[in-house]
Amino acid sequence: MSEEKTTAVATEEDLRIGVFVCDCGLNIAGTVDTAAVTEYAETLPRVVAVIRNRYTCADPGQNEIKTAIKEHNLNRVVVASCSPLMHEPTFRACVASEGLNPYLMEMANLREHCSWVHGDDKEGATQKAKDLVKSAVARAGRLEAREESSVPVAQAALVIGGGVAGIQASLDLAGAGYQVYLVEKEPSIGGIMAALDKTYPTMDCSI
């Protein structure tokens, strides 16, 4: 899967940052010159490995990250792909599987915030992508390992609304063995559905 693989020398301290630039098929690479971004990332301080993938989130892409962590002894990872709101959990889990604290992974949003909105300005988009990687690398250099606390989940569910959706959700939750509290504002459950005579497409009774 790797199309380019280059290493640079660490410049200072013990930081060893790996940057993974994702093409996302043509989602990113169709607009952003990812080869140029990859080349640029190599020039950034404390970056020791830059790898460009076609799909970083796919297994081969994740394996590249895992291998690089081992090979280059990476202690920070920057994934330049999509929005962290989408794949931060994915890549956190990926680096964690190699023993790296998940909070030492940082993302640069080259897709939602860049290629998908600047399709009409490839040069501008590439420049922006470089900047986003630069910012993510700078932040990665300052990241610290963090420990997550876990909290127990109360074994009960609240369902608000006793229309057909609330009824179904309640029955499924209760059927799975959980205590359900169903709160309905009206004196009876049933909602709009109860007021319908027949429902399409089978023309049967709604209640």
Place this chain on the structure above:
Amino acid sequence: MMDVGRHPRIELFAYSEVAEVDGYVGNFKVKVRKKARYVREEDCSSCAECAEVCPVAVPDEFQMGLSSRKAIYLPFPQAVPASYIIDMEACLGTNPIACGKCEEVCEKVCIDYDMKDEIVELEVGVIVAATGMDVYDPTELDEYCYTRYDNVITSMEFERLICAGGATEGHFVRPSDHEVPQRIAFIQCVGSRNNAGDKGNAYCSNICCMNTVKDTLLLRDHYPDCECTVFYMDIRSFGKGFEDLYMRSREEGVKYIRGIPGEIREDPATKNLTLTAENTLTGEVVEEEFDLVVLSVGVIPRHDSPTIKKLLTLSTTGDGFYMEAHPKLKPVDTPTRGVYICGCAESPKDVKDSVTQASAAAARAIALLNAGEVKAEAITAAIDPAACTGCGLCAKVCPFNAIEVDKERKTAWVIGAMCMGCGNCGATCNQDAVTMGHFTDAQYYAQMDALIDETAADKIFTFACNWCSYAGADNAGISRLPYPPTARLVRTMCSARVTEDFVLYAFMKGSPIVLVSGCHFADCHYIDANRQTVKRVYRLWDKLEKLGIRPERLQLEWVSAAEGRKFAQVMHAVEELRQQVTAEEIEHTVKVLTEEWEKKLAREAKRKKKAETDESRDEVHVS
């Protein structure tokens, strides 16, 4: 419905409202207000004797006001719980002199006029919001004269007229003369697909086409001689089995005319109605008389959905329906972890889609319950006791009351489980005593140093809050809404994380424009933390003005997670502003703010030195 009433693990709170929601994923503390029914639900056998003696009759809302009910009533025959309820606004009174007849005849002795609202406290791990929809009220559409003409009814009234359990026991009669109508017209898209923006809504309500197709088949089944005509824009029959049903309706002789009537005229003598429309397929103008007109009304968000939205910190789309966490990949999750949405609260949909989505929401909720524990993101605040002076400012601005202050010992500390990591305390502390986990000052300064470089003048430095603005920018991406590539976004959990120093530093480094963006007030994921953002931005505007820096160079915008379009618009507008900022202006700003920054550093150094001396003096004193 009956299954819910019988299920041993479902506790039903009917005639109840969620009053308060506290806590977080896995640990929600909920207060439910059980409103007084004045009839003990567990004892009532729904024998109906109370209603027989009740002297008060009011319009029956279940029958859309087409018939009446008593002040003590069962909402409808299959109601769950099968218990009567007293409508206290209609009831003559509890005083036996005034009335009290129902209590006299109730053999089960389950009527209790003194019943009070009750608050029930619950602890739950997950919440499913299935709050449903309202039906569009066509009164505002003058052209259809819904309230003026007796024989113009809505599709909901149609349901109650054709239903065997309805107001007329299934005899389909028109309101003016109680005769069975022979010529029935349906007008589609009433309150839907109106892009003019004045009345109704722009979106398609999804269900009305198929509902009308169903109605025409019911009519043809019950009254084979009746003539049905449907005036439509487009018939959207895309679901499984839908096209078949639509074709059946056409084969049954239902007339479909592609054109929406501009108005309805009534013959005052016969109360018959004349519709005029242009058939856009043939170009002909159609003018026909009907006995009854059914307005196929659309679906709107529930009038009280803002209340639940606030309680659960949800977002809404521009239409007012609840916003999902991701339009394709997380369609039943919400930005609030542990809260799921389904049914018409999310968007207009039919019974099948509601059931499907409800099962999806339940499955997502079950996955979380079954995991037994959730990891809390390690982004909480920590207070350095050495630097803290115990001033308590942080505790004042904390939306979650997660900070405790000991004024005597001059210190404060964060209760980890209650901290949500908004960063408001971090931005408020003027002693640099607060460290925001995973969103430290040092990390932001590193990002600013990286982005505000020799090409700074060409960029818009933007702080975007995780939940709304950053997600709004994502939404612009998903929707492919272009904007200039000059924006450089840095993510904060909340806009309240943005300190005054961050903004001043960005300007000092040479930013032409700084944009701070966050959630709309009602959408703030940290209750009301973004009100502090506003205060800070106002203070900064004042400060910038005093220093001879144009305040408009600092922009504040609210963009919700659903507002990709708005985000793109904001970026276009801010880009125009950026282009007006001159090189001289930036140079002046850099000079002025560098001086200010040095003064600030000097002040801080002095303060630290003083604190150290005080400390050593204290130590001497103690020893």
